[in-house]
Amino acid sequence: MAGQDRPELVAAPDETALEAAFQARVDAETRIEPRDWMPEKYRRFMIRQISQHAHSEYVGMLPEGNWITRAPTLRRKAALLAKIQDEAGHAAYLYSAAETLGTTRDQTLEDLHSGKAKYSSIFNYPVLTWADIGTIGWLVDGAAIVNQVALCRTSYGPYARAMVRICKEESFHQRQGFEIMTTLAHGAPEQKEMAQDALNRWWWPALMMFGPHDADSPNSEIAFKWKVKRQSNDELRQRFVDMTIPQADFLGLSVPDPDLTWNETTGHYDFGPIDWDEFWRVVKGDGLCNRDRLDARRSAHEDGAWVREAAMAHAEKKRAAKQNVA
Amino acid sequence: MTTAKEWPLWEVFIRSRDGLHHKHAGSLHAPDAELAIQNARDLYTRRSEGVSSWVIPSADIVASEPADKESLFDPAASKVYRHPTFYTIPDEVTNI
Numbered sequence: 228m229a230g231q232d233r234p235e236l237v238a239a240p241d242e243t244a245l246e247a248a249f250q251a252r253v254d255a256e257t258r259i260e261p262r263d264w265m266p267e268k269y270r271r272f273m274i275r276q277i278s279q280h281a282h283s284e285y286v287g288m289l290p291e292g293n294w295i296t297r298a299p300t301l302r303r304k305a306a307l308l309a310k311i312q313d314e315a316g317h318a319a320y321l322y323s324a325a326e327t328l329g330t331t332r333d334q335t336l337e338d339l340h341s342g343k344a345k346y347s348s349i350f351n352y353p354v355l356t357w358a359d360i361g362t363i364g365w366l367v368d369g370a371a372i373v374n375q376v377a378l379c380r381t382s383y384g385p386y387a388r389a390m391v392r393i394c395k396e397e398s399f400h401q402r403q404g405f406e407i408m409t410t411l412a413h414g415a416p417e418q419k420e421m422a423q424d425a426l427n428r429w430w431w432p433a434l435m436m437f438g439p440h441d442a443d444s445p446n447s448e449i450a451f452k453w454k455v456k457r458q459s460n461d462e463l464r465q466r467f468v469d470m471t472i473p474q475a476d477f478l479g480l481s482v483p484d485p486d487l488t489w490n491e492t493t494g495h496y497d498f499g500p501i502d503w504d505e506f507w508r509v510v511k512g513d514g515l516c517n518r519d520r521l522d523a524r525r526s527a528h529e530d531g532a533w534v535r536e537a538a539m540a541h542a543e544k545k546r547a548a549k550q551n552v553a
Numbered sequence: 554m555t556t557a558k559e560w561p562l563w564e565v566f567i568r569s570r571d572g573l574h575h576k577h578a579g580s581l582h583a584p585d586a587e588l589a590i591q592n593a594r595d596l597y598t599r600r601s602e603g604v605s606s607w608v609i610p611s612a613d614i615v616a617s618e619p620a621d622k623e624s625l626f627d628p629a630a631s632k633v634y635r636h637p638t639f640y641t642i643p644d645e646v647t648n649i
Contacts (some may be wrong), residue, residue: 262619309599316596323580326562332582333559389579396600535584539558542585 253454258384261327269453272446273383274328275344276455281321282339282346288314289523290354290516291363299357306403307360313400317393324385340525348506349436351514358411358418358425364404366426366433366471372397373467374437382454405474412478419479426475427483434498435506437464443503468496562611563589565596567603575607583608 246266252259259265288311295311298304322332338344349367354360375397378390411422438444438460450456458466475482486499508514560582566575578597583589589608597603617625633639642649 260619262616264619312595312599316599319581319596320579323562326580331559392579535560538584538588539560542588545585 250452253382253452256454258387259382260384268449270328272449272453272455273386274325274330277321277325277328277383277386277389278330278335278338279345279347281318281325281335282344283350284314284318284321285339286346286350286520286524287367289520290350290352291360293354294357294360297357298360303407306399310364310400310403313396317389317396320389320392321386324383324389327385336528340521340528342512342521345510347436348509348514349432350520351509351517352428352432353515355428356421356425358408358421359429361404361407361411361422362425362429364400364402365408365474366404366429367436368397368400368404369471370433370436370467372401373463373470377456377458377463380454380457408478408480412480422478423480426480430482430484431501431505432509434464434468434501437461437467439503439506465495468498472496560584563593563608564611564614565589565593566607566609567593567597568605569603571604575605578602578606580611 245264249259249263249265249269252263259269291307291311291314295304295307298307322335325335326332335344339346349370354363372394375390375394379387379394381387381390408422411418413419441447441459441461444460447456447459472482472487484499486497488497490497509517512518561584562580563583563586564580565578567578568575578593581589581592581596583592586608590606593606593608598606629635
């Protein structure tokens, strides 16, 4: 709950017993709460995952912000503004959840600005047309929802609670995106072409949002053991593909994958190989927009520093004045 | 990185409608109580989730120790006679 709730790092002689008790609680589906004893490795793992999730929400505002003044109607503009405000809110819930593990907000942001902490690579792709805004809502938020629904039962209480709230709010993000796509796909030929072009560019990066194949995902084993995650990257990716293809069919758009076929035997869609070289290139900083995004984030933070300092100084002055009266 | 002091942390409690308790909604950073109330509005009631809010500096919250969980809360587990279902009432007796 609170930032001062740093779990005590008990250097007890029977650390093994404490760890066994911790694992037993996890296995019994008891949520771990901030002041409970937890292995230092679990604490660090959760800080890393929750803060990267928070950074993704935060950086996710940047590609969309550019389109607020370019939204085609007032209805679309109001929706986009509300969506971006939600992303800020989601970042705030998650930063707070990370703070319950003993980090500070400043340190967490510093790790983002220095490049030490990552965020979802999807936000390093450029948003070229209005159809991209529709596609982001439909596919990027759609993929995020699949991931986040799975995290609503994650073992760390504050993270799970943030996920429940975020999932409730994010459903509108996907629906407003799909509405944009429906309008474009059923509009003039140029509009439909724009929608198809956006789908072509965003499809593969959206599939990459689920992370590497299970076999190449070094953190998966421990994440399963601690019930941080309960479904593998590949399972969630498959669920997303199965959900999304009928939606693309409805729009009369096709995903850019010549290998995509319905598999009667498995009851799932088979899809072609993902370009993991591209994935790792973007993760490591060489996507089209990595530098722009971080520069924008850093300058927003630095340019706003005087406001944060002035508000704090004002609050302290008022507090002092009140004490003098009393 | 700024060297200025971080804004303090506040806990936010929201009353979802009149007649109900305030319930913990989450936390936020704000320089003072006034801005904590403003930020709580933006952060926790974007979809009409509340009609009233409380904000409390997180540092002022006193919490029970997880280590005391058993001694504080377990004794109630054996006191089933505190629940109405513990008592046997003949079937023909109603309104009790």
